[in-house]
Amino acid sequence: MTLLPKEGTPWPELKAQLQEAGQRDVDWRGGRVPMFIHYAGEDVLEVAKQAYLMYFSENGLGLRAFGSLARFESEVVAMALGLLHGSPSARGAMTTGGTESIFLAVKAARDQARQRNPAMGTAQIVMAASAHPAFDKAAHFMGLTPIRTPLRADFTADPQAIAAAITPDTVMVVGSVPAFPHGVVDPIGEIAAVASAQGVWMHVDACVGGYFAPFAQQLGVQLPDWDFAVPGVVSISADLHKYGYTAKGASTLFFRDAESFAGMGWYFDGWPRGQYFTNTLVGTRAGGAIAAAWAVMNYLGEAGYRRIAERVLATRRALQDGAAELGLSTFGTPQLSILAYGSPAHDIAAIGAGLTKRGWVAGYVTEPSGLHHMLNLTHEPVVGRYLDDLAAAIREAPAPQGQAVGPLAQY
Numbered sequence: 001m002t003l004l005p006k007e008g009t010p011w012p013e014l015k016a017q018l019q020e021a022g023q024r025d026v027d028w029r030g031g032r033v034p035m036f037i038h039y040a041g042e043d044v045l046e047v048a049k050q051a052y053l054m055y056f057s058e059n060g061l062g063l064r065a066f067g068s069l070a071r072f073e074s075e076v077v078a079m080a081l082g083l084l085h086g087s088p089s090a091r092g093a094m095t096t097g098g099t100e101s102i103f104l105a106v107k108a109a110r111d112q113a114r115q116r117n118p119a120m121g122t123a124q125i126v127m128a129a130s131a132h133p134a135f136d137k138a139a140h141f142m143g144l145t146p147i148r149t150p151l152r153a154d155f156t157a158d159p160q161a162i163a164a165a166i167t168p169d170t171v172m173v174v175g176s177v178p179a180f181p182h183g184v185v186d187p188i189g190e191i192a193a194v195a196s197a198q199g200v201w202m203h204v205d206a207c208v209g210g211y212f213a214p215f216a217q218q219l220g221v222q223l224p225d226w227d228f229a230v231p232g233v234v235s236i237s238a239d240l241h242k243y244g245y246t247a248k249g250a251s252t253l254f255f256r257d258a259e260s261f262a263g264m265g266w267y268f269d270g271w272p273r274g275q276y277f278t279n280t281l282v283g284t285r286a287g288g289a290i291a292a293a294w295a296v297m298n299y300l301g302e303a304g305y306r307r308i309a310e311r312v313l314a315t316r317r318a319l320q321d322g323a324a325e326l327g328l329s330t331f332g333t334p335q336l337s338i339l340a341y342g343s344p345a346h347d348i349a350a351i352g353a354g355l356t357k358r359g360w361v362a363g364y365v366t367e368p369s370g371l372h373h374m375l376n377l378t379h380e381p382v383v384g385r386y387l388d389d390l391a392a393a394i395r396e397a398p399a400p401q402g403q404a405v406g407p408l409a410q411y
């Protein structure tokens, strides 16, 4: 059992221990991890680290004391709203991650629905089978019922199925840009039309695509409108700590107008310390995460984000083509930074085991069985090596026996 040491240990010794412990982790810099990391080069990492350290001790809870953080946050929000076609009445705030952004969007939608109809039953969220578990987590924590609808043949959300699932207790309908499992972009315009027709709040989960899709579009990737340009989209989540390439602990949540934004916040003054207000689920917020987001966005600018997106898109296409040559076809038509591929003619679990043996952390999708990647620049130089190992793993794998990848498909 580990006990707090009676006496302290000098930093050089601890530093050595920290370094040693990390050596047993998977080599993410070598592109061996299929997700979790969003690397955009040493220079970007350095900017994020330096900015984070400069505001390491400051607290985003105390914006009255730290006007610097208040300014950085409002500029981050403004820069992002500029990308997402927010009108001057659009609002937003930084949170600590995609899950928190989704929680707060669900809370705001639920509160607005209850305000409008105090007699309503248990609130429901309607979303496609591919939506992120953060919605179920939020529903579980806040007492809503999640309802998932089947996907279309191309793995996108089915607006008709969503329309059919909406009831008078539905407080939110979700579309993803892109959905995590297959990396495909849901038909946001059609889902929003269905939601608007029934007076339901539409949330776009752009946790993955919020800071990637705008630049992919600038590079020629054709996507139908998916942000505040679509009437009926009320809120959008977009993670800075994914394709914003900043320090972990940073996401953004945006609202079409001040009225919907008001539901994000929470106010209390029934205790002896006076008024307590936060826009976030958490109280204390790392000042470093706010400063690093501001610094990285300004360091990269649109041109920097576009340059990185171009390389990530090329990496996705190379993986897609290479896997196809090996008989594994891509599921649906992913247009951004995530892809999944497989084939019923192959034992995906055995192929994954072959990749694991060769030092790759395999990512999986379960429906249908396939391999999954959320890409960044660490993957760019190792596509060839990965495909060689994939070919070797395919050669070794037995004929498929219907073995499900479910038990392997862990985080």
Ligand SMILES: Cc1ncc(COP(=O)(O)O)c(C=O)c1O
Residues within 6 Å of the ligand: 097, 098, 099, 100, 102, 132, 134, 176, 178, 179, 180, 205, 207, 208, 239, 251
């Ligand atoms: C589409 C989508 N939404 C939400 C999340 C949750 O983000 P976080 O892990 O930052 O809470 C993720 C994470 O991968 C995601 O892919």
